Amino acid sequence: MQASERVKRLLKLVPGQRRFGFYRFLPFFFVLGGAMEWFMINVRVGQETFYDVYRRKQSERLYAARIEKGEF
Numbered sequence: 001m002q003a004s005e006r007v008k009r010l011l012k013l014v015p016g017q018r019r020f021g022f023y024r025f026l027p028f029f030f031v032l033g034g035a036m037e038w039f040m041i042n043v044r045v046g047q048e049t050f051y052d053v054y055r056r057k058q059s060e061r062l063y064a065a066r067i068e069k070g071e072f
Helices: 003-012 017-042 050-069
Strands: none
Touching: 017 050
8 A cells, every 4th residue: 555545544534524624634733833832932952942042043133233233
């Protein structure tokens, strides 16, 4: 059996085909997105979370822009 046939068979197991069509998968993606957001906020890789790195990089860009403008 080919992989595409296996995937089709697996997708047919998800209920709601007649009523919702393709949109029956939205709850799965909603939960996946929430889990990913929780992971990025709470799980530390080394000493930092994703948002720690984001805030630091944003601060560095703002500082570099101010230096470029000559505010310091």
